[in-house]
Amino acid sequence: MTALLTIIIVIFVAVAIWQMVKIFDLAQVGTTNTQVADDQDNKINGYLMMGFLVFIYLITILCFWYIGDLPLMSNAASEHGSEVDNLMIISMVVIFVVQTITQFLLHYFAFKYKGEKGKKAFFYADNNTLEFIWTIIPVIVLAGLIIYGLFTWNDIMNVDEDEDPMVIELYAQQFSWKARYSGNDNVLGKANVRLIDIDRANVLGVDEEDPNAQDDVIVSELHLPVGQQVVFKMRSQDVLHSAYMPHFRAQMNCVPGMVTQFAFTPTVTTADMRQNPDIVEKVKNINDLRNERKVEIEESGQELIYEFDYLLLCNKICGKSHYNMQMKIIVETQEEFDAWMKEQTTFPNSLN
Numbered sequence: 001m002t003a004l005l006t007i008i009i010v011i012f013v014a015v016a017i018w019q020m021v022k023i024f025d026l027a028q029v030g031t032t033n034t035q036v037a038d039d040q041d042n043k044i045n046g047y048l049m050m051g052f053l054v055f056i057y058l059i060t061i062l063c064f065w066y067i068g069d070l071p072l073m074s075n076a077a078s079e080h081g082s083e084v085d086n087l088m089i090i091s092m093v094v095i096f097v098v099q100t101i102t103q104f105l106l107h108y109f110a111f112k113y114k115g116e117k118g119k120k121a122f123f124y125a126d127n128n129t130l131e132f133i134w135t136i137i138p139v140i141v142l143a144g145l146i147i148y149g150l151f152t153w154n155d156i157m158n159v160d161e162d163e164d165p166m167v168i169e170l171y172a173q174q175f176s177w178k179a180r181y182s183g184n185d186n187v188l189g190k191a192n193v194r195l196i197d198i199d200r201a202n203v204l205g206v207d208e209e210d211p212n213a214q215d216d217v218i219v220s221e222l223h224l225p226v227g228q229q230v231v232f233k234m235r236s237q238d239v240l241h242s243a244y245m246p247h248f249r250a251q252m253n254c255v256p257g258m259v260t261q262f263a264f265t266p267t268v269t270t271a272d273m274r275q276n277p278d279i280v281e282k283v284k285n286i287n288d289l290r291n292e293r294k295v296e297i298e299e300s301g302q303e304l305i306y307e308f309d310y311l312l313l314c315n316k317i318c319g320k321s322h323y324n325m326q327m328k329i330i331v332e333t334q335e336e337f338d339a340w341m342k343e344q345t346t347f348p349n350s351l352n
């Protein structure tokens with residue numbers, strides 16, 4: 001009902017503006033109002049172009065001033081993280097420099113060559129040297145960025161089996177994550193959506209007959225030992241999801257009907273990351289904001305104080321609760337991890 005009323009009001013406002021414009025037009029009859037721009041109009045437009053350029057640069061400076069620090073860029077928590085960050089920073093610097101220069105040229109030329117009575121455009125057919133320069137420079141820069149990106153990507157995606165990576169399955173469904181550890185044999189038991197049996201609590205459709213599945217462990221909070229390479233095998237039960245672990249600079253789509261993978265080595269434990277100055281400041285900001293809404297938050301039954309945790313988020317809009325599809329990740333020492341793992345139930349014991 002509110003939406004309908006809003007639409008009707010918007011239509012009425014539009015009609016009112018249209019009628020007013022018509023009245024203004026009629027009032028202009030008889031004055032020397034011509035549709036052809038004269039020198040004065042061109043001059044105003046020329047200065048407006050330069051004014052708009054100054055406006056764009058001012059906005060840029062203000063953005064850098066107020067929201068320019070990117071704390072996320074300084075705390076990568078995986079071995080390959082700095083490679084992704086470098087790629088990002090180099091791309092951003094190149095884009096920034098090129099955009100600053102070309103934006104200036106665009107506006108300055110519009111100003112310099114504004115229309116003037118009696119001034120004719122100079123016919124300049126082409127210039128091979130100029131064409132060559134402005135073709136070859138973007139070719140070199142873009143090819144450089146793409147090749148650098150490809151090498152980085154290959155380096156990240158290449159899993160060194162000699163390092164004996166730990167195999168974990170990430171299972172996505174609307175709207176939650178599950179993780180399945182492959183147990184002592186480090187081999188995941190076979191799984192298929194057709195084997196899902198809700199009555200028996202086999203929510204991942206793991207094959208009960210498969211010997212490799214006997215030591216698998218299914219959890220809803222991901223624990224990782226620091227310094228240990230992990231290969232994630234991703235599956236989706238329903239629609240396209242994307243496993244996004246921003247602090248580890250990791251993201252991979254989870255596609256129904258196939259298994260995708262991404263590997264990384266976590267390098268900073270959750271406890272250490274909580275001491276990182278950037279994180280401390282960020283957490284303080286969040287808690288200051290939460291304190292301002294203290295009553296509201298406490299009434300809703302949430303914890304008032306926020307504490308930093310790594311997260312696995314979904315980065316594909318997969319439905320109405322997509323925004324809240326997340327799983328906590330805890331990076332800890334090997335001893336802490338082993339102790340935690342001992343308390344978990346294996347797959348056969350978790351069935352009804």
Ligand SMILES: [Cu+2]
Nearest residue numbers: 241314318325
């Ligand atoms: Cu999702």
